[in-house]
Amino acid sequence: MTSNACVIGCTGLVGHQILKTLLNLDACETVSTISRRAPKTGSSPKLNAVIETDTTKWVSRFAALSPIPTTVYSALGTTRAQAGGIQNQWKIDHDLNVELAKAAHAAGTQTFVFVSSxxxxxLLSNVAPYSKMKIGVEDTIKSLGFKQAIILRPGFLMGERDVAHTGGPFLEKVFRGMKTYLGQGAQDTFAQEDEVVARAAVKAAIQASEGKAPSNYWVLEQRDIVRLGRDEWKA
Incomplete structure (x- = not known):
């Protein structure tokens, strides 16, 4: 089990749910976070919340964590609008994730979990900037050779966001309508709840620690996320 964990992106939609899930697990002894603002979960005796507004210092702050996290979860990401342009988004979604993955490997982290998309x-992944960012992070994690790497590729993420994405409320309404009129399976094909994705991330890490991962580089597509995070999840 992931007794000492770290969550990067803990104030975001999925990261917040990963943190909340870990804090509620008896087997998880400590959870560190690095973020620009305090986590929404509030205080906990398990929580070591590092607040650092300067993201260029996150790698050094990670290296200073004690104990070294055995498992790192990264749900770090922003939008082009929030970042102020594609170049600034690239610095967060790609560069910072890559730097943190390298720092985690160098520190001795055993399992790295990355929430991709x-x-x-x-077909257009080689020309779409968003896809290129995610591919770059995925490929870096794979090349580092963690004892266990886990990549989650959820669809549209549903949940309560602090800042609504452009078109997000409309799309969420559409996908929730699918469930109402066509059933849960129709919604699962395109979109997943933030809590389901978070639980799948934690469940996959638990299974990996028990030697149940299918490979040391495990990619979870939408159907796998639904299975682990909802159908097979036990609190």
Whole structure:
């Protein structure tokens, strides 16, 4: 089990849920976070919340964590609008994730879990900036040779965001309508709840620690996320 964990992107939609899930697990002894603002979960005796507004210092702050996290979860990401342009988004979604993955490997982290996105390897992936960012991080994690690497590729993420994405509320309404009129399976094909994705990330890490991962580089597509995070999840 992931007794000492670290969550990067803990104030975001999925990262917040990963943190909340870990804090509620008896087997998880400590959870560190590095973020620009305090986590929404509030205080906990398990929580070591590092607040650092300067993201260029996150790698050094990670290296200073004690104990060294055995498992690192990264749900770090932003939008082009929030970042102020594609170049600034690249610095967060790609560069910072890559730097943190390298720092985690160098520190001795055993398992690295990265929340990517569905369609990153699609037909237009080599020209779409968003896909190129995700591919770059995925490929770096794979090349580092962690004892266990886990990549999640969810569809549209549903949940309560602090800042709504452009078109997000409309799309969420559409996907929730699918469940109402066509059933849960129709919604699962395109979108997943933030809590389901978070639980799948934690469940996969638990299974990996028990030697149940299918490989040391495990990619979870949408159907796998739904299975682990909802159908097979036990609190």
């Amino acid at each position: 569905t369609g990153t390897r699609g």
